[in-house]
Amino acid sequence: MNNEYGGIVARGIARSFGSVAAIRHIDFAAPPGEVTALIGPNGSGKTTLLLILASLLAPDTGTLTVGGVDPMQDAAAVRRRVGWMPDTLGVWESLTATEILTVMGSLYGMPVEERRSRAAELLAAVRLEEFADQPARVLSRGQQQRLSLARALIHDPAVLLLDEPASGLDPGSRVELRATLRSLADQGKTVVVSSHVLSELDEIADRAVFINRGESVKNQTLDEAGTQIRRYYIQAEPMQPLADALASHGVEFEMRGDSRRSEYQVMVSSTDQAAWLLRTLVMADVAITAFAPAGGALEETYMSLDTDRQ
Template sequence: MTDENGGIVVEGVARSFGSVQAVRDVDFQAPPGEVTALIGPNGSGKTTLMLILASLLAADKGTVRVAGFDPAAQPSEVRSRVGWMPDTLGVWESLTALEVLKTLGALYGMSEAARTSRAEELLVAVSLTEYGRQPARVLSRGQQQRLSLARALIHDPAVLLLDEPASGLDPGSRVELRSLLRSLAAQGKTVVVSSHVLSELDEIADRAVFVNRGRSVKNQTLDEAGTQTRRYYVRAEPMSALAAALGSYGVSFETRGDSRREEFLIQLGSTAEAAWLLRTLVLGEVVITAFAPAGGALEETYMSLDTDRL
């Protein structure tokens, strides 16, 4: 279990809406000081689960602890410790970005000086300083998304719940988001991120919970993901030399692409095995022009899960 330092524990949680069972049986832990990814297809129950963690929905059964508190029985304790960023945007369009943040700070009971200072600090953190005195309605979707993140952080929460935080962000803003979330985790905060962009989560997360049809189907750390079987794309000049070398090492392959960009798809048991093969090919004077994973570590896990459960 966890304590008030900010961790999350979910055991056997279920939630229905009439005849629709959105969450059937979910178990996972999100420890302080780490980023936990919540991964699953549309309709898998991710958003319902996030709403339960944020104390905005009550579970029908199961146990939930957020920073040591039950969101259903102790919502005020949970809300004072949780920063919630939903996947749908909502701003007070007539207020400036600075006023939006200060208003949220007032709702959390912060003094005028404290909320003003915190708001200015967060505008810098999310790269919105130049828009701080402009009405929120002039912000682009990506800028509104960054303002939504700042709102979730206004009271310096111990737990951060982010539902699709990278939606609408340009590449530069995505990089800044990754850096900010890693920094928050390094400060000891619990960060839970729900996203469809698995390549982004590879760079952010320490662990992942895979959910589908309302159930948690796998829990995995990123270290564990890095030791699993993975697919790699390999190209060489000429490809015939690569084919001969792979055959001599007993490595099977599939040919992908066309004559202009032919490449081989191989499957290897670990990153150590991939490193060995690359070194062996180079030492064998095969001219390798590309050698890279076919997808991220979390994507490999997602694609390898039992299709009957996805």
């Protein structure tokens, strides 16, 4: 089954290794022009799923199109369309940064001049020009991650699969990675990223697939995540007037924290309600010192799911 729509469409994907069911049932779609996040606890099957999407592993059952093509029918066509950034750079540590990119370009059949100029362009884009002629083993973990991203982009793929791309990056490099992924999606590419850092995904993802024990348990757009009920934490100095004001407006609250730093948790159904509550508390002369959502929108969904950390 090939699919004109491009992007990724996966239905009923399962894969076992002997008696271990790494993936039991995954359904999701990742449209072109968007960043789709794969979110799940350790061992939930994210890497196995990415390997299947990259056509490096075959599913036992299910249907799949990647970049509009079924990897079971034409793995070579899928590989031409896909850029793959694994969670570590891999084994070519004695090659220089430029060689890693040009060798990869040659594997994709790029002419010599094109792969040289593309390598130079990408090394500049990931700020590794000064390491162009250094062997990859001298690069730090974060620099290797950036080289790995450049390697995934060498053949200008329509689909990008990134396994924990932010791991090992310093805060500045994470901000750059976010901007890069956003701009790749804006160019119409399909970007799929697995990560544990939910607060970061909130800022780059357009949609999320939550995976637990090898099953896709929820598919959600960021817009949907943003409209769900959220936990807010509120602090005041002193706390008693805050408790009185919440009670007098019928707002249920729970005490959190410890004697050093206590706070109240309330459930808020919309940003309008949050604005109303803050205004009401200030008008009631409560000395608010903190008023904020407890976590990002994706974290809220993650916490509300019955996920097991393995």
